[in-house]
Amino acid sequence: MPMYKFKCWDCGEEEEVFCSVSDREMQTPKCSCGKLMKQNFNVPNLFHQTDRERYSKALAVDISQLESGEAQRAMPGVEFKVIGDLACPVIRNRADKRRIMKMRGFVEYE
């Protein structure tokens, strides 16, 4: 099972949680200060080569969410590439990456 990192953006506390890809949004831990933590990760820099499509597994949703139309409603205008049981958003450039991360409620930090 993959490990997901979460961070509290109020007090900075971090926590690591093991859960399945499809459960990761249900597993959001609560910080000791009472706030909900946010998933906290860096998407690797994919754009050394320009104009090359990339598919982000980190930002992927479960294939069932694509089949039900849920993914398209949550991420309007995003194209998906199915890899195994994941529907991976197609990312063409940095602006795409930021837009998709924002739609998923993820925050990138340095």
Ligand SMILES: [Zn+2]
């Ligand atoms: Zn906190």
